[in-house]
Amino acid sequence: MKQFIDFIPLILFFIVFKLDPRTVDLLGYSFQLGGIFSATEVLIASSLLVYGALWIKQKRLERNQVITLVACLFFGGLTIAFHSETFLKWKAPIVNWIFALIFLGSLFVAGKTPLIKRMMGHAINLPDAVWYKLNIAWTIFFIFSGAANLFVAFTFPSIWVDFKVFGSLAMTIVFMIAQGVYMARHIQEPPKQENKED
Structure with a gap:
């Protein structure tokens, strides 16, 4: 559920993008x-609202949410300031590649524990080799996702928003299902703790 909250601003972005241009009057102000x-x-306003609400509720944001929000403000701000959608087209590729670097970097820093194990290890018991492979798989997925977004944005500009919303979501769902199937084959029972009476 938490992952889908992150898609709320993107869905609102898609809806407004698809509207025929119109002027809307609200509280005495006119908006296009x-x-x-x-x-x-x-996208910027809804991201601030969604992540602001999450921060108020949780008193913190996860690292991926901070990266997504900062990228939204940065690339969205440049898009509006320079009236060029080129900046926004670079947002998804760069964010995906940052995530790829974080997953890859986790193998070399902070105790060399794969990031995916730090994220899910409390709930699932897997061999270290499986955690390592999953971490590499996420790295490759983010590299591919970033490249796919970049390719579509600049090769097929008429459908890049559709791909950004639905293509990226579909790729993520398919990848997570494949990850779940792979993990299910390797889940280990947690070691049993014997109760010792003094």
């Missing part, structure tokens, strides 16, 4: 809705 630039404004 429809198209890439108003959709970017909605």
Whole structure:
């Protein structure tokens, strides 16, 4: 459920992007809705609302949420400031590649414990070799996802928003299902603790 909360701003972005341009009056102010630039404004505002609400509720944001929010503000801000969608097209590739670097880097720093094990090891018991392979798989997935977003954004500009929303979501779901199947084959029973009476 938590992962899908992160998609709320993206879905709102998609809805506004698909609207025919129109002027909306709200509280005495006029706003343009429809198209890439108003959709970017909605993306920024909804990201601030969603992550702001999560921060108020949890008193913290996860690292991936901070990266996503900062990238949204940075690339979205540049898109609006320079009135060029090129900046926003680079957001998904760069964010994916940052995640790839974080997963890969976890193998060389902080005790060399794979990031995926730090994220899921408390709930699932797997051999270290499996955690390592899963971590590499996530690294490759993020590299591929970033490259796919970049390729579609600059090769097929008429469908890049559709791909950004639905293509990325579909790739993530398929990858997570494949990960679940792979993990299910290697799950180990946690070691039993014997109760010793004094």
